[in-house]
Amino acid sequence: MTEGKRTFSFCKGCSSSVILTAVLLFLSMGIQAQETQIDSLINILEKGKRDTAEVNTLNLLSLAVLSNEDIESAIAYARKASDLAAEINYEAGRALAQKYIGLGHYYQGNYLAVMDHWTQSLESFEKVRDTSGMANILNNLGGVYLSQGGSDKALDYYLQSLYFAEKTKDTFRITSVLPNIGAVYGDLKDYEKALEYFERLENYLPAIQNPQITTYYYMGVGEIYNKLEQYDRALEAYQWALPLTENTSDYAHILKEMGVIENARGNRDKAIEYLNLAYKTAKEKNQQLETLNSLIGLGGMYKNTNFKKAVDLYEEAESLAVELQTNKGLRDIYQGLSETHAANGNFNKAYEYQTKFLAQKDSIYNIETDDKIRGLQFDFENQQNQDKIGLLNKEKEIATLQAKRQKYVIYGTIISLILVFVMA
Template identity: 75%
Template sequence: MKEYRKVRIRLFTGLLLGLLAGIAFNVHAQTREIDSLQQVIASGKQDISKVNSLNALSLAVLSQEDIEGAIRYAEEADELAEILKYTEGQALAQKYIGLGNYYQGNYLAVMDHWTQSLESFEKVRDTSGMANILNNLGGVYLSQGGSDKALDYYLRSLYFAEKIGDTMRITSVLPNIGAVYGDLKDYDKALEYFEQLETYLPYISNPQIATYYYMGIGEIFNKREDYDRALEAYQWALPLSENTSDYTHILKEMGTIENKIGNRNKAVEYLTLSYKTAREKKQPLETLNALIGLGTVYQKTDFSKAVGLYAEAEVLAKELGSDKGLRDIYEGLSATYSAFGNYRKAFEYQNLFLAQKDILYNLETDDKIRGLQFDFENQQNQDKIDLLNKEKEIAALQAKRQKYVIYGTIISLILVFVMAVGAYSRYKYVKKTNKIIADERDRSDKLLLNILPEETAEELKQNGKVAAKRFESVTILFSDFQGFTSHAQNLSPEILVKSVDYYFSRFDEIMDKYELEKIKTVGDAYMCAGGLPFPTTDHPFKMVEAAFEMAAVMEEIKREPKEGIVPFEVRIGINTGTVVAGVVGLNKFAYDIWGDAVNVASRMESLSEPGRINISENTYQRIKEVYDCVSRGKVLVKNKGEMEMYFVEKRKIIRHAKSKEEVNA
């Protein structure tokens, strides 16, 4: 998820995971519970109690972060519940399978299993379960950038929760609906749902929900520039959040508002407390926000203090990779220098501000596209499931029909047997001929797929030619072996060919693993691309992972030499950009790609170093949140001038420790 959405998800979908299961464990109780459940399962009785025990065990081991074990137990419960026709148990099992996949980030699998869980809850008319799953489904869509679809699920969840008066479900979904309407800038609607939540506050003892209510309306009033009411809401939320991670965020919001309405002393007081508390609690993002807020307060009154605060914030923003933070810092620095008459520096920071603004716009656009793509892929997945269900229904009808026609079939078989004796010789001949034709067709298809992508091969077979296609975002990789020419002069052709064949075969396996397209090899050079012939959004990350594995293959041979295989050093270069792809030639045709992006990728490889992965600025901007990269600065490139380049070092550790609520969800 993009950094600019983190606060929204933290504030209003924190209720999602905390209410998924409705059960909490302490450490000692967990161990006792797991042991007890395993004893029940070991008894061997294939009954409803075993389904319930498997479901409870799935949830218990998930609380100990054994995700694979949780999925395995839930799948076993699902299978047994289906055999026993125990729909209630199957609904919970499907819910827990989806929950395990949620923690693994397999969102299409989550949608699949939670949709099945919803259908099972509908069969047994468990309205509370339906409300819970619908709320969860909305949370998945919100995390994938699909606000409209998320809102649909949230509203359906609210309908069922209100139908049975389930206060827990109602109060968990209302702030989610209000938050989505706030994101959609329909502030009246947002307040309408937050006001509905207000009516439940006197009857619930959960301070977290009350905090979310006050924070939610505070944010809406702030966006509407109704600052007095926003401050009032945040003042109610502040004491409720004192021992939570929301405390520093609320202080920062209050300080920002006080500055907007001219109360500078109050603003400094709140923002300073936010800064100190965030540092004590090791909340780097809130520390950054407090620094930016303080810098804004001193923009026009204390030049050195403002610049000093922004400088500290800039270091932290770069450490966090916060594009939003850098945007606000550069905007503040531009305003500060302008206020004190240094227009050259103001112009310099204004340009940096605009660059960061463009990056954020692109991230928001990518987020929307990701939401649409997720919706499309999920619909495709659901269509496949519906088709399988239809096939099962057809099979059942066919079996029923077979019962009525079995006697007629026996008579028909007797007649067919008599006729088959006369036609047997012809049948053998036709079968043999058809097999030869089919084998030749399969062989030609396999040969064609070895040199062309499947989609392109089908187009060539149908039309006799392939139209060139433009792909707006493709990642290209080039590699070659260091010192290959000198080796070629000193080695026998057999050993050289055997070595190259070994390495390229291993590279081909890596391409298949990451669903990347091998384009061609020329001598010791290997070229591949991601994001075609089917456009995707994750091709830069897949390509970097593939590059790491290619380099690992070369290191493996150096560590563990193989007979007849020459160890080489490999140089790797990667670039992302627009290409045109198509088939060239009439007889010995080949699939190839063209464009400036290809030329830049080739330059990245030629200017790389042995064992290193050299990437362009285009690729760096897409992967920098996930991988640690080292800037090489501007490097002179033939026919291109100076270009920014980076060496990819390693993948960042991006998974954070779970909260108790997340663990027990």
């Protein structure tokens, strides 16, 4: 099956009106129930004993206040749950507590702390042989690596997550990780493989009727078709996704992507309109990462036509990227500033930013944490030979992708250096 001939139905069996209704219903119920739930859990906690029930209540309270964007309280409740769980030897409760502590740190952008706590969560899930929990944490760990530009490492964890999810036939976990695997293959430029995983996901959509997963499907397919320069298909996918995300953090992201696509189609004014709307939406909702991405996109729109405006946009983005500690964002900014200064004839400045671009490394790779994860033994009792074969196949696939990734890194670096020396 060739890339150009592959077609997707965009889940015609998944009515967008039904999904949108489900999103709105979920949001309205969540808002009304949230404060009541927190008060109820606090009352239970005040009457509780130091037992597994109290650990469970603390974990539920952590998740509830996190949903209410009280991150510090969420981490504090989860720490209490973890300490008590360790004291009474309640490993399952500790697994969830460490997961929620990590989640709180993720929202704060403290990725090394995230890795530490999610690694501990993974170890606890392994001890109690909770394969669904392991699949969840492995998927989350992959997300951290991917956000820092570590596609090959992300794929490693995503494939392990898929293995355990399929082993337990956990449809939710399977459909949660499939779009992530597709996205990584897209990042590694293996678009045929990426579309295969999104096609696998598409088969689940009519049955699960999950608006979030459906949105990720549309967004993922849109991104791949964008990279394949099949812009009409890409725009169609994002247009399906947009109404599903109006009240979510993905709305600004989709607007930004639609701006990028319109620019590629030659509709510069429409592109700037979408990017400005993405920036405004993200800014109003205090979505810093999407604000950053919109600024980078707008900088790219002006780098060849309005030098001052482009530099101002990139410099605003740089301040935000430093605050968020996002290496990928800084790489994109420095590349954009290098190209902007080159277009303006300032080759010394272009070289300076190109050097900064090349210097950005994936600092998330903490060797101790990575070894700790890789050292985990998935030694479940009565594991069948077919399970072992399946895992070996996943590992073989990972090794192949790592070799391919290394080739892209080497070639990409050489090309960048050649461009620098030509400009200088």
